[in-house]
Amino acid sequence: MTEPNDDRPVVPEGAAAEPPKWQERDAWTALDDLDVSPALVPAGEWPAGLEAAGGTSADRPGLFALWVDEAGAADLTRGLAPGRDLTVAPGRVYAGQAGATKWPSGRASDDTLARRVGEVHLAGRVRMSTFRWTLASVLFDQLELRGQAAMLMTATSEQALTEWMRAHLSVAVHPHDDRATLRGLELAVLERLDPPLNLSHMEAAPMRGRVAELRRRISREP
Numbered sequence: 001m002t003e004p005n006d007d008r009p010v011v012p013e014g015a016a017a018e019p020p021k022w023q024e025r026d027a028w029t030a031l032d033d034l035d036v037s038p039a040l041v042p043a044g045e046w047p048a049g050l051e052a053a054g055g056t057s058a059d060r061p062g063l064f065a066l067w068v069d070e071a072g073a074a075d076l077t078r079g080l081a082p083g084r085d086l087t088v089a090p091g092r093v094y095a096g097q098a099g100a101t102k103w104p105s106g107r108a109s110d111d112t113l114a115r116r117v118g119e120v121h122l123a124g125r126v127r128m129s130t131f132r133w134t135l136a137s138v139l140f141d142q143l144e145l146r147g148q149a150a151m152l153m154t155a156t157s158e159q160a161l162t163e164w165m166r167a168h169l170s171v172a173v174h175p176h177d178d179r180a181t182l183r184g185l186e187l188a189v190l191e192r193l194d195p196p197l198n199l200s201h202m203e204a205a206p207m208r209g210r211v212a213e214l215r216r217r218i219s220r221e222p
Helices: 024-036 048-054 070-080 113-122 130-138 155-168 179-193 206-219
Strands: 062-068 091-098 147-149 169-175
Touching: 024 062, 024 091, 024 169, 024 179, 062 070, 062 113, 062 179, 070 091, 070 130, 070 155, 070 206, 091 113, 091 130, 091 179, 113 155, 113 169, 130 155, 130 206, 155 169
Parallel strands: none
Antiparallel strands: 062 091, 062 169
């Protein structure tokens, strides 16, 4: 039985649900918050710094972007491109969503920006975060990271990666309370932003190919 106030879409058995369409104005607002005029919060101050920066609660669904500073961009460039013409510029390098309804199942999510950014990416584990997986792969030698098994880093390595992220990254957010349209909005924003360290649902590019190559040393047994 469906509980009162349950906002999960009702999907007839055997039918494929289609998500409702996001609004174009939402995409432009998201681009402004994530790229044009973001209220950046240092990763080391997440999530407390978010309310201080813009008066927005992190306990909501929405989109986020992760930005890297100049020193961090230099570290990523060194890890990616020995002998290669690949450069990571300071600025926005990754974007994602927290709390989108899953389609075509119509399954609801209670995820929030606070949890996805803070617990999964900034303080999580490589096997739970594609962004941590990417960073660990690129910074493997510089941070002297070590693996225990496929997609399993030592606790010391995870802590070293977390410390690097908190030192060099900042977060921008765009709250979006309509969970049903959030996934479609994310894909539209990713297409327009083209973040260099996003791999899924993105066009092939030399940097993404290099990241995929480096990821293999963590996805295999050490």
